[in-house]
Amino acid sequence: MVRTGEQYLAGLRDSRNVVYDGRLIEDVTTEPGFRRTAKAVAQFYDFQNDPNLQDLMTYETEDGDRAGMAFIEPRSIEDLRRRGDAMAAWAEVTCGLMGRSPDYMNSVMMAIGAKEEAWGYLDKQIGVNARQSYLDARRNDSCITHTIVPMFGDKSVPAEERDTTLREVDIGSEGPILTGAKGVGTLAVFSDLNVLFGAFGLPEDGDPAQAISAVHPVAADGLFWVCRDTFDGEKSEFDAPLSSRGLDEMDTVAIYENAEFKKSNFFVYRDVANANALMMHMKFFDTIGQHILVRYIAKTRFMLGLAHLLAESSQVNQFFNVQERLGEFATWLEALEALYTAAIEGAFRDPDNGLFYPNRKAVMSAIRLFAEWNRQMISHFISIGASGLVSVPQEKTLDMFSENIGKYFSGAGGQDSKERVSLFRMAWDLAGSSWGGRNELYERFFTGDSQRAIANTYLRMDKSEAVDIIRRMLLPGENGHPFPLPEKFGGPALPPLVEDTEECLD
Numbered sequence: 001m002v003r004t005g006e007q008y009l010a011g012l013r014d015s016r017n018v019v020y021d022g023r024l025i026e027d028v029t030t031e032p033g034f035r036r037t038a039k040a041v042a043q044f045y046d047f048q049n050d051p052n053l054q055d056l057m058t059y060e061t062e063d064g065d066r067a068g069m070a071f072i073e074p075r076s077i078e079d080l081r082r083r084g085d086a087m088a089a090w091a092e093v094t095c096g097l098m099g100r101s102p103d104y105m106n107s108v109m110m111a112i113g114a115k116e117e118a119w120g121y122l123d124k125q126i127g128v129n130a131r132q133s134y135l136d137a138r139r140n141d142s143c144i145t146h147t148i149v150p151m152f153g154d155k156s157v158p159a160e161e162r163d164t165t166l167r168e169v170d171i172g173s174e175g176p177i178l179t180g181a182k183g184v185g186t187l188a189v190f191s192d193l194n195v196l197f198g199a200f201g202l203p204e205d206g207d208p209a210q211a212i213s214a215v216h217p218v219a220a221d222g223l224f225w226v227c228r229d230t231f232d233g234e235k236s237e238f239d240a241p242l243s244s245r246g247l248d249e250m251d252t253v254a255i256y257e258n259a260e261f262k263k264s265n266f267f268v269y270r271d272v273a274n275a276n277a278l279m280m281h282m283k284f285f286d287t288i289g290q291h292i293l294v295r296y297i298a299k300t301r302f303m304l305g306l307a308h309l310l311a312e313s314s315q316v317n318q319f320f321n322v323q324e325r326l327g328e329f330a331t332w333l334e335a336l337e338a339l340y341t342a343a344i345e346g347a348f349r350d351p352d353n354g355l356f357y358p359n360r361k362a363v364m365s366a367i368r369l370f371a372e373w374n375r376q377m378i379s380h381f382i383s384i385g386a387s388g389l390v391s392v393p394q395e396k397t398l399d400m401f402s403e404n405i406g407k408y409f410s411g412a413g414g415q416d417s418k419e420r421v422s423l424f425r426m427a428w429d430l431a432g433s434s435w436g437g438r439n440e441l442y443e444r445f446f447t448g449d450s451q452r453a454i455a456n457t458y459l460r461m462d463k464s465e466a467v468d469i470i471r472r473m474l475l476p477g478e479n480g481h482p483f484p485l486p487e488k489f490g491g492p493a494l495p496p497l498v499e500d501t502e503e504c505l506d
């Protein structure tokens with residue numbers, strides 16, 4: 001089934017415990033500061049329901065039903081292309097600014113369902129649960145969040161030893177009872193389901209009560225979604241050109257206080273080995289990387305357009321240093337597009353289930369590089385916009401002034417004052433508002449700490465090929481030729497190598 005926006009909104013009006021500013025929110029679809037995000041997600045559902053977009057946004061399942069394209073099990077590179085085209089369409093609508101549109105986690109649900117054998121290697125029923133959760137989510141066209149990281153706390157103590165860490169504390173008449181907290185659940189208050197990833201990186205003899213993962217309802221007794229401040233100040237679209245459009249996905253801490261779930265919700269249950277291998281098993285990043293990369297492209301194209309118009313509006317694009325910054329936007333966009341081509345055309349077929357996954361090297365490079373590129377693009381907006389970013393009266397103020405006062409706010413070449421101010425307000429929303437600050441934080445951390453990830457890329461990489469080049473070039477040329485040949489082309493054998501002793505950061 002493919003839901004409409006109205007059906008999605010109706011589903012949010014349930015018994016979920018959304019905690020905000022000292023109270024429980026009755027209805028997120030009507031609550032100021034929340035309601036516009038609910039509407040933005042609803043628009044996604046209406047978009048995929050548009051009869052003209054049906055073939056782009058949905059596909060026919062093996063049950064003869066139609067489902068959102070992100071649920072597709074890619075059996076060919078063409079299927080990956082179709083999934084990417086649907087993701088790109090919605091990313092284009094939202095300028096790549098909605099990190100957690102439903103298609104993000106829908107593809108992850110597919111990845112969970114596609115590994116029935118891996119989850120069920122000890123207990124077949126656990127594998128069946130995983131498959132069934134995927135099929136149910138697909139059938140119900142569910143909007144899904146996920147909670148992975150432990151509560152942000154004392155990092156000098158391993159997470160598994162902290163008493164705040166989520167674990168099974170008892171077994172009730174329905175199933176496992178959980179207590180503890182999970183750090184961040186973005187979009188949780190606007191979702192139907194949560195994929196709870198339990199602990200990973202546990203020692204082999206680690207606590208099995210923490211080695212649990214489940215797909216469970218967001219609305220559950222004993223489960224509280226504790227919200228940060230809303231960054232939707234309910235301003236007009238002129239005054240807050242981005243954050244007024246329902247783009248505050250809301251981040252929460254998930255607190256489980258004796259929350260009981262059905263055993264059939266669990267796809268890892270008291271299984272340390274599976275919990276530790278979870279991300280690799282399901283090819284989490286390989287899968288989700290397609291959505292991320294598609295969104296990066298849409299966001300970078302949007303930022304290039306905005307930076308260009310901002311610079312034109314004050315004619316600072318005549319300066320070489322500004323041109324170079326604008327050139328960086330363009331180069332990053334082209335690099336991301338090239339990585340996307342590599343991700344899809346260099347896709348990998350998993351022999352275990354016959355499904356195709358985007359090329360891991362391509363998606364991981366994009367994820368690791370974009371955190372820094374995004375930071376630099378945000379910094380470029382500050383450099384290019386300068387005091388223009390604060391010379392931005394509200395729409396009502398501009399309306400209040402007569403023509404001759406309005407002229408002070410107009411742009412180069414007689415650009416209308418409202419047009420110039422709205423451009424600069426858009427740049428400020430992105431680079432300086434509280435919503436923009438959260439957006440930058442998100443890009444830096446949502447797939448993990450990018451600094452450590454890049455360090456680990458270096459530490460984990462097989463560097464022997466690169467090192468052999470240097471060892472060969474330390475040799476003299478042979479037979480009057482300046483270049484010693486590599487051994488495989490008949491050159492000399494290289495001396496044995498000293499063992500690599502580097503360790504990875506956890």
Ligand SMILES: Cc1cc2nc3c(=O)[nH]c(=O)nc-3n(C[C@H](O)[C@H](O)[C@H](O)COP(=O)(O)OP(=O)(O)OC[C@H]3O[C@@H](n4cnc5c(N)ncnc54)[C@H](O)[C@@H]3O)c2cc1C
Nearest residue numbers: 146147148149184185186441442445446448449451505506
């Ligand atoms: C806006 C936002 C939305 C998010 N949404 C979700 C979500 O929906 N679901 C979800 O599961 N998660 C979500 N996350 C969490 C995200 O996965 C984590 O932020 C990320 O994994 C980093 O973990 P952390 O925040 O605990 O920070 P840490 O990893 O603890 O990093 C904090 C600082 O300490 C340093 N540091 C920590 N440990 C080490 C070490 N061993 N060696 C060297 N340096 C170290 C880091 O470099 C960094 O500077 C979200 C995060 C943000 C910011």
